[in-house]
Amino acid sequence: MFNALVLNQEGKATIAAVTQIDESQLPQGDVLVAVDRSSLNYKDGLAVTGKGKIIRNFPMVPGIDFAGTVIESADERFTAGQQVILTGWGVGERHWGGMAEKARVKADWLVPMPQQCDADKAMAIGTAGLTAMLCVQALIDGGVTTDSGEVLVTGASGGVGSVAVTVLSKLGYNVAALTGRVDQNGELLKQLGATTVLERSELEADGRPLEKGRWAGVVDTVGNTVLANALAQTDYNGVVAACGLAGGFALPTTVMPFILRNVRLQGIDSVMCPVAVRQQAWDKLIELLPESFYTQATETIDLAQVPQYAEAITNGQVTGRVIVKM
Ligand code: NDP
Numbered sequence: 001m002f003n004a005l006v007l008n009q010e011g012k013a014t015i016a017a018v019t020q021i022d023e024s025q026l027p028q029g030d031v032l033v034a035v036d037r038s039s040l041n042y043k044d045g046l047a048v049t050g051k052g053k054i055i056r057n058f059p060m061v062p063g064i065d066f067a068g069t070v071i072e073s074a075d076e077r078f079t080a081g082q083q084v085i086l087t088g089w090g091v092g093e094r095h096w097g098g099m100a101e102k103a104r105v106k107a108d109w110l111v112p113m114p115q116q117c118d119a120d121k122a123m124a125i126g127t128a129g130l131t132a133m134l135c136v137q138a139l140i141d142g143g144v145t146t147d148s149g150e151v152l153v154t155g156a157s158g159g160v161g162s163v164a165v166t167v168l169s170k171l172g173y174n175v176a177a178l179t180g181r182v183d184q185n186g187e188l189l190k191q192l193g194a195t196t197v198l199e200r201s202e203l204e205a206d207g208r209p210l211e212k213g214r215w216a217g218v219v220d221t222v223g224n225t226v227l228a229n230a231l232a233q234t235d236y237n238g239v240v241a242a243c244g245l246a247g248g249f250a251l252p253t254t255v256m257p258f259i260l261r262n263v264r265l266q267g268i269d270s271v272m273c274p275v276a277v278r279q280q281a282w283d284k285l286i287e288l289l290p291e292s293f294y295t296q297a298t299e300t301i302d303l304a305q306v307p308q309y310a311e312a313i314t315n316g317q318v319t320g321r322v323i324v325k326m
Pocket of ligand 1: 157158178181243244248268269
């Protein structure tokens with residue numbers, strides 16, 4: 001028997017409780033992993049609170065990512081004792097996830113632990129950090145260089161945002177961090193490498209189809225009018241990587257930025273991202289993130305604290321990354 005956070009549905013409410021479960025209850029898969037760390041992402045917040053229709057089949061163990069050690073593997077790519085990372089693939093949504101002391105998953109979903117990394121660092125980064133790196137890579141692939149101009153990161157004090165700010169700054173970009181919490185997090189964002197910190201309200205109101213160009217690139221975690229305004233303020237040939245919906249899933253924009261400024265809107269998905277792309281992104285993250293990131297922008301909680309933090313993350317009240325320790 002081992003501990004897991006288990007979600008059940010009672011009426012319309014989602015109830016989360018730390019429960020003892022038996023290994024035989026785990027779903028099918030070819031690798032059994034002793035989970036060391038999971039993390040709390042925005043999607044976990046939606047799942048655990050029931051605010052988003054993330055989970056359709058109950059009971060469910062949430063946790064869209066984890067890092068741990070292989071206990072046994074029926075797949076020759078993995079051996080007992082090996083450290084691994086999992087993010088995405090519907091784990092913690094359709095397949096029991098990382099917020100448990102053990103998980104059984106498909107070998108295809110696992111990435112070997114990168115060199116110089118451990119479970120703690122891996123989940124300090126987690127799905128949010130991986131997604132941030134995919135966004136940054138999209139800007140690089142789209143031709144945005146450190147000489148192109150300033151890069152905007154929205155939802156900057158969140159998980160994706162804080163990693164994006166740190167990585168972009170490490171790569172030498174001038175980073176403008178947009179946040180609704182300047183007073184609380186402005187100093188931290190500067191420590192992570194932002195050159196400018198902007199009030200969210202500057203980009204939240206309905207804007208014009210085109211504004212004065214300000215950004216060579218954008219990493220957007222917010223969506224809605226913030227993304228629309230960011231597009232309208234993007235320079236000629238600029239690239240906007242859109243990965244999130246913390247401010248809503250609408251996109252009230254026009255074709256103007258695309259047809260008059262050659263702006264590229266690149267969608268970013270980490271869930272079904274191919275393994276080879278993930279491995280490159282993980283290696284880059286380990287290379288680029290300074291030790292200070294792990295101390296400044298993370299906190300660690302245990303399974304029993306997840307429901308409270310899930311509520312907080314869906315209310316935009318979590319700063320940086322939350323590691324869940326088994
Ligand atoms: P966090 O909650 O950690 O960060 C989101 C940030 O957005 C908050 O910290 C806050 O930053 C800002 N924010 C919160 N609420 C609002 C609001 N109502 N309006 C405007 N801004 C708001 O979440 P994550 O970093 O884990 O995820 C960010 C987004 O990216 C989520 O929508 C998530 O679903 C998505 N995502 C997508 C992935 C993909 O594969 N496409 C993978 C991972 C995440 P501040 O206070 O600084 O303004």
